[in-house]
Amino acid sequence: xxxxxxxxTIARREVTVRVRTRSYRLGTALxxxxxxxxxxxxxxxxxxxxxxSSKVAVVAPEATVAARAQATITTLLNPTSSGSGATxxxxxxxxxxxxxxxxxxxxxxxxxxxxxxxxxREADGSLAFTFYSNDAASGRTSSxxxxxxxxxxxxxxLDRLAIPAADQATLFQPAxxxxxxxxxxxxxxxxxxxxxxxxxxxxxxxxxxxxxxxxMYGNWVAxxxxxxKSSRVMEVVLxxxxxxxxxxxxxxxxxxxxxxxxxxxxxxxxxxxxxMPIVGAKVLxxxxxxxxxxxxxxPGLLLLFGIYGILGFLLYAxxxxxxxxxxxxxxDVQSAxxxxxxxxxxxxxxGVYATTGLLDARSTWMAVLVQIPFLSxxxxxxxxxxxxxxxxxxxLSLVLLAAAIGGAIWVAARIYAVGVLLYGQRPGxxxxxxxxREGM
Amino acid sequence: xxxxxxxxxxxxxxxxxxxxxxFAVQPGEVYGFLGANGAGKTTTMRIVLGLMRxxxxxxxxxxRPAHDWPRKTWGYMPEERxxxxxxxxxxxxxxxxxxxxxxxxxxxxxATEWLERFRIGDKAGARLETLSKGNQQKVQYIATIxxxxxxxxxxxxxxxxxxxxxxxxxxxxxxxRDRGKTLVFSTHQLDQAEELCDSVAxxxxxxxxxxxxxxxxxxxxxxQVIRVATAGDDHAWLxxxxxxxxxxxxxxxAEVRVAAGASPQLILAAAMANGPVLRFxxxxxxxxxxxxxxxxxLADDERTLAVAGARA
Numbered sequence: 001x002x003x004x005x006x007x008x009t010i011a012r013r014e015v016t017v018r019v020r021t022r023s024y025r026l027g028t029a030l031x032x033x034x035x036x037x038x039x040x041x042x043x044x045x046x047x048x049x050x051x052x053s054s055k056v057a058v059v060a061p062e063a064t065v066a067a068r069a070q071a072t073i074t075t076l077l078n079p080t081s082s083g084s085g086a087t088x089x090x091x092x093x094x095x096x097x098x099x100x101x102x103x104x105x106x107x108x109x110x111x112x113x114x115x116x117x118x119x120x121r122e123a124d125g126s127l128a129f130t131f132y133s134n135d136a137a138s139g140r141t142s143s144x145x146x147x148x149x150x151x152x153x154x155x156x157x158l159d160r161l162a163i164p165a166a167d168q169a170t171l172f173q174p175a176x177x178x179x180x181x182x183x184x185x186x187x188x189x190x191x192x193x194x195x196x197x198x199x200x201x202x203x204x205x206x207x208x209x210x211x212x213x214x215x216m217y218g219n220w221v222a223x224x225x226x227x228x229k230s231s232r233v234m235e236v237v238l239x240x241x242x243x244x245x246x247x248x249x250x251x252x253x254x255x256x257x258x259x260x261x262x263x264x265x266x267x268x269x270x271x272x273x274x275x276m277p278i279v280g281a282k283v284l285x286x287x288x289x290x291x292x293x294x295x296x297x298x299p300g301l302l303l304l305f306g307i308y309g310i311l312g313f314l315l316y317a318x319x320x321x322x323x324x325x326x327x328x329x330x331x332d333v334q335s336a337x338x339x340x341x342x343x344x345x346x347x348x349x350x351g352v353y354a355t356t357g358l359l360d361a362r363s364t365w366m367a368v369l370v371q372i373p374f375l376s377x378x379x380x381x382x383x384x385x386x387x388x389x390x391x392x393x394x395x396l397s398l399v400l401l402a403a404a405i406g407g408a409i410w411v412a413a414r415i416y417a418v419g420v421l422l423y424g425q426r427p428g429x430x431x432x433x434x435x436x437r438e439g440m
Numbered sequence: 441x442x443x444x445x446x447x448x449x450x451x452x453x454x455x456x457x458x459x460x461x462x463f464a465v466q467p468g469e470v471y472g473f474l475g476a477n478g479a480g481k482t483t484t485m486r487i488v489l490g491l492m493r494x495x496x497x498x499x500x501x502x503x504r505p506a507h508d509w510p511r512k513t514w515g516y517m518p519e520e521r522x523x524x525x526x527x528x529x530x531x532x533x534x535x536x537x538x539x540x541x542x543x544x545x546x547x548x549x550x551a552t553e554w555l556e557r558f559r560i561g562d563k564a565g566a567r568l569e570t571l572s573k574g575n576q577q578k579v580q581y582i583a584t585i586x587x588x589x590x591x592x593x594x595x596x597x598x599x600x601x602x603x604x605x606x607x608x609x610x611x612x613x614x615x616x617r618d619r620g621k622t623l624v625f626s627t628h629q630l631d632q633a634e635e636l637c638d639s640v641a642x643x644x645x646x647x648x649x650x651x652x653x654x655x656x657x658x659x660x661x662x663x664q665v666i667r668v669a670t671a672g673d674d675h676a677w678l679x680x681x682x683x684x685x686x687x688x689x690x691x692x693x694a695e696v697r698v699a700a701g702a703s704p705q706l707i708l709a710a711a712m713a714n715g716p717v718l719r720f721x722x723x724x725x726x727x728x729x730x731x732x733x734x735x736x737x738l739a740d741d742e743r744t745l746a747v748a749g750a751r752a
Contacts, residue, residue, distance in 0.1 A: 009538045017527060228524075236522040236583060238491050240511050240539035 006245040007252065010237075014224065014253025019260065028261045032268035039272035043280045054141070057098040057107070060119040065127065066097045068155060069119060073148045077141070093141075105132050117145060119152075125160060127153050203355035203382030206305050210377050211348040214312050215341065217258040218320040219333070221250055225324030225420075226333045234420050243417040247409075251317045258313070304394065305381055311401045312377030315408050316340055322412035325419030347378035355382035362388065371397050373404030441467050441502040443488070443591060443622060448497035450483055450646075457483045458494070459646040465624055465639070467502075467590075470617050472633035472640035472654075473626040474731065480646045481626035482519060485593045488624075489516050501591065512540040515589030519596045519626075521580055523568050529555070529579055530564040533586055540587035547586060554582045558608060574605040581609060585616065592616060594625040598632055610636060630728040640727065644735045658724035661733055665726075666704050669693035669719040670711050677714045681707070687729060693719050695729070 018024055037044075058073070060066035077093040098104040104116040115133035122128050129149040131142055151172075158168050228234045237246060323336040353359040354366060361383060370379045370389075376397040383389040443465040450458040458480045465471045475481050486492040488499050490507045499506040501513065524532050530551055537547035555561045558578040563571055568579065577600065584592060598606055613636060616623055627633050633640055634654060641651035650660050665687060668678070675694050678686060684707065688695035698704060704722050711717050725733070 005541065006539055009535065013527075013535050017524070231525060232518055232520045232522040233524055234522070235486075235491065235518040236516065236536065237539065239489055239514055239516040240536065240587075 003242070003245055006241040007249045010241065010246060010249025011253035011256060014250060015256045015260070018220070018224075018254070018257040024257070024261070028264050031261065031265045035265050035269040036272040039269055039276055040279065043276060043283055054093050054114040055096065055112070056093055056115045056117060056141075056145075057096050057104045057113050058117050058119065059098050059101045059104055061121050065119060065152070065156065069117065069148070069152050070095045070097055072151050072155075073117070073145065076148045076151075077144055108132055108134065115141065117149075127156050129153075200355050200357070200386065202301075203385035204352060206301075206381040206385065207348060207351040207355060207378055210305070210309055210312055210381065211344060213258070213262070213309050214316045214344055214377065217254060217313055218316045218340065218344075219337065220258070221254045221317045222320040222324035222333050222337050223330060224250055224254060225321050225416075226327050226330045229325060229327075229420055230329055238420065243420060244413045246420070247318065247321050247413055247416050250321055251314065255310075255313060255317065262309075301381070301384060304384055307398065308377045308381060308401075311398070311405065315373060315377075315401065315405045316344065318405070318408045318412040322415040322419065325416045343374050344378070347375035350375065351378035351382050354379060355386065361386060367393070371400055373397075373401045376401055443467075443506075443624070444498075444500045445484070445488065446498045446500075448484060448487055448499070449495045450480075450487065450492070451495055457646050458487075458497075461497070461643060461646070461648050463641045463648060463651040465622060467622050468617060468620055469622055469638045470613065470636050471622070471624045472637035472727075473624055473643065474628065474630060474633055474640055474727070475626070475643040476628060476735070479643045481643060482595055484643070485516070485595055485624075485626065488593060489514055512542075512587045513590050515584040515587070515592040517580055517584040517592070517594040517597055519599070521576055523576065523580060523583065525569040526567055528565050528567055529560075529571070532568065533579065533583055536583045537586045542587050551582060551586055554586070555579075558582070558612075574601050577601060578605065578609070581612065585612075585621075589621070591622045592624065594623070596627055597625050598627060598629055606632075630726070630731055634727045642731060642734060649734050650730075654727070655724070658727060658730055661725055661730055663697060664704075664722055664724060665695050665697050665729065666707055667693050667695050667719060667721040667723060668707060668711050668717070670715045670717050672715060677710055678707075681710060687725075695726075697725075 056073070056077075058066055058069045060069055074093065074095045077095070098107075098116065101116065101118050104113065104118075107113040108116055115131060115135065118130045118132060120128045120130075127149075129145075129152075131145055133139075133142065135141055155168065158171070163171075228237065234246075241249070319340050320337055323340065324333055327333055327336045350359065350369060354361040359366065366379075370376055370383055370393070380389060380394060380397055384394065445464070446462050448458045448461040449456070461480065461484055473481050473484070483492065487494045487497075488506060501509055506514075527535075530548065533551040534544050534547045537551070538544055552561065552564060555564055558575075558581075560571070560575050560578060563575065568576060571579065577597075581594075581597065584594065597609060601609065610632075613623060613625075637654050639651070639653045640657050642649040642657070650657055652660070669692060675686070675689055678684065678694055678696065683699040685697045685699070686694060687697055696707065698707065708717070708720055711720065
């Protein structure tokens, strides 16, 4: 009856007071700016890094060699992304044909060209290549050009052996080549390199975000509890409300303030992502079309992210509140919440290692660890993003997480009921255990 | 219908904070709860309010256990100020009232009236921490009574108040009594208890020393005191008398206790012989006198600190 009303009243105060503080507003603004900057990162990087195409000139003794070199190098240096039909955007490299090597080299020195590929025919009739560039000799461009040079040289030799062009095409046809899973039972398609990296990054980013949500907002709860206790408001509030109502009101209040902050950040981020192609088109011209959302960011994954974020927060926040109730001064909060901070660190580190491949995410013990309620919020998303989690694994971990929240509330309410009126020294772990068994 | 406290015991570790405390507060009474720091006053109040559980003993109001009554039956003013420092005054008063189920609009109206009455109406929108200590205490009092509790428990409400604010708070107390509320407050300022209280209880180291109406308690020593003053008096004549114990040797008047069998008339005669008598009164001892006789002087720090330190 009045229990719900009291929880709401306490939560309402928590939200209004917190949202009013300068630190909250500043923090929200900074987070929003950060997210927008991150969303715009591809545009910014492209703008700074590779706006103009690199220009490379070819100087060859014969027009046919020059034309062949131009065609071969253009396709080799400007790979179309595999599979997709690739709308031709601004190419990375523009290859031109120059006639005078000395002038072309001068152009490279002056910065009008990024390199010149000089081709000469040697005494024995074979072609010799020299790349004049300020870039490193072993750079990507240089090694691609070396491949190109080989192809051109071979074609030239075939010409000189009088092999017809049609036969040459057959000779150069690529072989059939496939990559498959070592495990014969696996039938899911093999990921291509870029997509796998994208999913790793996605799992990595979500793990970091969940960790930040839990630690940052959990600390808010603990600080808020300790503040009420140190100012003795607690006694006045407890005359009107039960410790459980106070605990629940705090967790929901801080949770709502967190959700508002998070909502602002998400809206800013999504807005920025939606606006990015438009901004990109303005800033970069046609090349913006190549940019898109990270692969694998499905609505289902986003939903799971929200669920694990909220449940993880509830689990940790109730325990943070209990820890906050055990100290009399705000300075002592950090040491009181240490156990939770350590556990969340473990979950975070294991989760990150699993998504980045430092730990074998496919091993059995990882499948077990991911079910532990204190760890699953940090670990499951990476597993889902990497396509490793079975639906039943997700369902089981959510059930376990919900059960753990129930247990945490029971433990926290008991500690809280006694802790809030306990002034003076901080009780040790043994005293806390005694409180749990005996109540007050 | 009364607030009955029966056989409360509470132990904190090795310290017996309450050792069988019993007394009854009649409805509509102003009840003084007297004792040194650490005597067990705060612990008793917290148990009455259900903030803490007693090891033994019961608390009933009107025959039913105290915790069966709705929370809004009780108003509590803790000894240290319990308010949100950074929250505006009116907003937090409304918040506290809302916790007792009082509609916000009504609470806001009532609170504003009380603030006006305490002459801090202009502070309604100010953050609490910007108010003086005395004004904060008034806000705390309003927070205690805003939900219309039947029983008010106040822990040292007069500490740190200047005389003007003490007078204002006393008037507010008496108004609550006139509205039929029951008031219990703890204090170690015995003159205030004597002025305000219908009944008092004296508690010392967790034990009840005496309880009853203020008059009964003052008569509980079984003897009377004489207050006497003569013009240009240094009380030398009084000290010269035998069978007379001087309890108070003030510049304005002296308070003496006469040995059993000695007659007050002898003192009156001696006073008249000394000069014009300005004051002569045979009366019950003051509460302070009773307290000193039954418990010992209040400033006896060594004895109280041992308990206070473990009060937790």
